Amino acid sequence: MKRNDGFEAKELPAALRETLPDVYVDDLLVSIKYFIDEEHPHLWIEDHAICARCQYKPCLDFCPVNVYTLAHDGKIQVAYQACVECGSCRVGCPYGNISWQLPRGGYGVAYKFG
Amino acid sequence: MNTTDERIRFDVIVVGAGLAGSAAAMVAARAGLDVALIERGQKPGGKNYFGGAIYTHAIAELLPDFMSRRPPFERPVTEAGFWFLGADGLTRVTVQGGKLADGTPDAYTTLRAPFDLWWAEQAQKEGAFLIPKTTVVDFIREPDGQVVGVKTDRPQGELYAPVVIICEGVNNLLTQKLGLSEHDLEPAHLALGIKQVIALPPETINARFGLPDGDHGLAASVLGNVSLGLPGMGFVYTNSKTLSVGLGVMLATLAEYKLKPYEVLERYLKHPAIAPLVAGGQLLEYGGHLIPEGGYHDMPKLYTGGALVAGDAAAMVNALHWEGTNMAIIAGKLAGETALEAHGRSDFSQRVMAGYAERLKQSFILQDLKQYRRFSQFLDTHPEFMDIYPTFLNDALGDFFTAYGRPKKELFKGILGSLTRRRSLLGAAGDLISMGRAVLGW
Ligand SMILES: Cc1cc2nc3c(=O)[nH]c(=O)nc-3n(C[C@H](O)[C@H](O)[C@H](O)COP(=O)(O)OP(=O)(O)OC[C@H]3O[C@@H](n4cnc5c(N)ncnc54)[C@H](O)[C@@H]3O)c2cc1C
Ligand code: SF4
Ligand code: SF4
Numbered sequence: 194m195k196r197n198d199g200f201e202a203k204e205l206p207a208a209l210r211e212t213l214p215d216v217y218v219d220d221l222l223v224s225i226k227y228f229i230d231e232e233h234p235h236l237w238i239e240d241h242a243i244c245a246r247c248q249y250k251p252c253l254d255f256c257p258v259n260v261y262t263l264a265h266d267g268k269i270q271v272a273y274q275a276c277v278e279c280g281s282c283r284v285g286c287p288y289g290n291i292s293w294q295l296p297r298g299g300y301g302v303a304y305k306f307g
Numbered sequence: 308m309n310t311t312d313e314r315i316r317f318d319v320i321v322v323g324a325g326l327a328g329s330a331a332a333m334v335a336a337r338a339g340l341d342v343a344l345i346e347r348g349q350k351p352g353g354k355n356y357f358g359g360a361i362y363t364h365a366i367a368e369l370l371p372d373f374m375s376r377r378p379p380f381e382r383p384v385t386e387a388g389f390w391f392l393g394a395d396g397l398t399r400v401t402v403q404g405g406k407l408a409d410g411t412p413d414a415y416t417t418l419r420a421p422f423d424l425w426w427a428e429q430a431q432k433e434g435a436f437l438i439p440k441t442t443v444v445d446f447i448r449e450p451d452g453q454v455v456g457v458k459t460d461r462p463q464g465e466l467y468a469p470v471v472i473i474c475e476g477v478n479n480l481l482t483q484k485l486g487l488s489e490h491d492l493e494p495a496h497l498a499l500g501i502k503q504v505i506a507l508p509p510e511t512i513n514a515r516f517g518l519p520d521g522d523h524g525l526a527a528s529v530l531g532n533v534s535l536g537l538p539g540m541g542f543v544y545t546n547s548k549t550l551s552v553g554l555g556v557m558l559a560t561l562a563e564y565k566l567k568p569y570e571v572l573e574r575y576l577k578h579p580a581i582a583p584l585v586a587g588g589q590l591l592e593y594g595g596h597l598i599p600e601g602g603y604h605d606m607p608k609l610y611t612g613g614a615l616v617a618g619d620a621a622a623m624v625n626a627l628h629w630e631g632t633n634m635a636i637i638a639g640k641l642a643g644e645t646a647l648e649a650h651g652r653s654d655f656s657q658r659v660m661a662g663y664a665e666r667l668k669q670s671f672i673l674q675d676l677k678q679y680r681r682f683s684q685f686l687d688t689h690p691e692f693m694d695i696y697p698t699f700l701n702d703a704l705g706d707f708f709t710a711y712g713r714p715k716k717e718l719f720k721g722i723l724g725s726l727t728r729r730r731s732l733l734g735a736a737g738d739l740i741s742m743g744r745a746v747l748g749w
Contacts, residue, residue, distance in 0.1 A: 201563055202563060202565075203563045203564050204564075205535060205564050205565075205566070209535050209536070212535075212574055213535075213566075213567075213570040213571065213573075213574050214570060214573045214574055214577060215570070216567070216569045216570050216573045218569060220590075221503075221569060221590070221593040222593075224590050224591060224592045224593050225592060225593060225594060228349060249562075249565065251561070251562035251565070254561060254562065254565045254566060254567050255499065255558060255561040255562055255566075255567075255568065257499060257501045257568045257569060257594075257595035258595070259567075259569075277594050277595050277596075278354065278478070279499060279595045279596050279597050280477060280478040280597050281497075281499050281558055281561075281595075281597060283478065283491065284491045284492060284493070284494055284497060284558065285494050285558050285561075285562055287562075295347055295442050295478075295480070296347075296442070297442060297460050298347050298439075298440040298441040298442040298459070298460050298461065299347075299348070299349050299439070299440030299441075301348075301354070302353070302354065302594070303348065303349050303353040303354075304352070304353050304354070304355070304356060304419070304420045304592065304594055305420055305591075305592060306418045306419075306420055306421075306504045306549070306591060306592045307352060307353070307355050307356050307357070307418055307419030307420035307421075307422075307423070307592075307594070
């Protein structure tokens with residue numbers, strides 16, 4: 194099936210999908226150190242109307258720290274504080290609907306091990 | 308630094324104190340140039356991420372005496388190779404040794420936060436001026452496009468230099484801003500790498516991995532039942548007191564199949580052959596980073612008047628071998644040397660900057676990237692190399708070495724059958740031929 198938003202959705206056999214364990218992402222996040230810039234988010238959604246039309250919303254899946262979640266009102270919410278600046282959403286949003294900047298100097302993820 | 312006429316001037320500005328950036332700064336500063344090394348993190352290393360193992364040949368090219376400078380390595384890689392994960396078994400194909408001709412280990416397992424900090428300190432020792440907590444946001448250019456400096460996010464944060472070396476890593480916003488690459492890399496050419504650093508007592512690591520002591524370490528690339536049969540590869544590195552265990556999956560694959568990367572990683576950590584290796588360990592850090600896997604065809608233009616690009620920013624990674632650190636370091640060095648030549652001639656035009664591309668062509672970097680240019684394309688079209696064959700190999704060996712009390716002839720038929728159920732023999736032969744072509748670059 195060709196996605197209206199530019200790439201093909203593919204099916205994983207259900208038996209294989211069932212082998213994926215549930216993960217509580219907060220258990221992972223507590224291990225990461227950040228200098229959070231409370232005043233200046235470095236990520237935001239450009240146009241929520243585009244998200245509403247985005248059929249598969251891949252940002253909800255590929256972000257390694259679950260920054261993008263669906264709010265009760267169906268809007269995408271962005272917990273930019275948890276971002277590890279990998280850049281996946283910058284190139285992975287099929288509509289280029291995420292405004293992506295580097296955090297201001299000194300802010301953002303600060304790996305202790307890396 | 309020279310501030311007459313109010314402008315802050317350097318001979319060279321390097322953007323990013325990663326592996327490529329500090330290498331470039333080291334070379335230019337050692338030759339006596341005034342070098343600014345600008346890093347957006349609190350300190351060098353905090354933004355940087357990999358598997359991983361660092362290759363010593365590259366470090367030795369800049370610092371022949373590197374061991375006496377006490378680099379924060381973890382363990383020498385004394386065993387390296389592939390692990391093939393089956394449904395629940397594991398086949399190891401590893402080699403021991405891994406020493407260069409002079410007896411130095413060819414690679415060390417490493418953690419990037421301490422290593423890149425040390426690496427930047429070596430550049431500072433040569434006289435490079437580190438400017439941390441500062442993000443470069445744009446360039447200062449002459450009307451004809453010649454780059455003459457950078458704009459940072461600091462107040463009055465404009466810095467001038469006739470050469471700017473861009474070592475910004477995989478999210479190459481500045482490289483794109485200069486027009487050296489016209490668009491972002493595609494999700495099909497980017498792997499998202501995630502890992503867990505897991506603490507375990509050194510004796511436990513030694514016992515579980517069959518290592519005699521802390522001067523022995525393992526680097527394994529893990530194929531097969533890692534990424535649900537989709538293009539991807541796992542890894543296990545033994546550090547001194549931790550393990551680095553993770554995997555890379557193509558970003559396009561995560562999107563297309565609606566996969567959450569941390570669930571794929573957790574599934575891999577729970578595999579019956581992996582779980583006992585990490586059991587009882589404490590998670591010290593989780594994280595993620597993109598790997599530009601497109602290689603040769605994804606490389607931007609490498610220079611323009613007054614500017615050069617090195618490392619991940621220029622897609623200099625050999626994905627099959629997890630080689631990126633050495634390419635970044637050597638490319639940084641070659642960029643530093645080009646800056647030096649330009650200063651020697653007082654000519655910062657494209658013509659002199661082009662010498663950088665020439666130097667890269669003479670080095671292993673462009674030669675290897677060219678040879679492997681078909682490889683990522685190949686994996687796109689032959690996902691079986693990431694799954695069916697590794698799984699087959701493990702299952703077949705399992706059969707081979709199990710005494711079932713059945714005639715061997717029957718057994719071999721069974722083994723072959725388990726492959727042909729997965730892939731026709733003719734298909735398999737064709738795959739082998741195209742794999743050979745992709746690696747050898749025919
Ligand atoms: C999961 C994973 C596993 C890997 N495993 C291995 C391995 O085992 N062996 C290996 O050799 N390679 C490995 N690689 C590849 C290797 O890590 C990279 O190729 C290498 O780090 C590239 O170095 P770099 O200097 O080009 O970029 P980076 O190390 O990314 O450095 C870029 C630097 O620039 C800074 N920066 C960026 N933009 C700005 C700006 N605008 N202003 C100021 N500063 C800026 C960043 O903060 C950072 O310090 C792996 C990669 C990943 C993701
Ligand atoms: S941010 Fe992009 S991927 Fe996510 S829902 Fe909106 S349009 Fe879709
Ligand atoms: S950059 Fe990476 S970590 Fe940050 S929000 Fe985007 S996908 Fe998530």
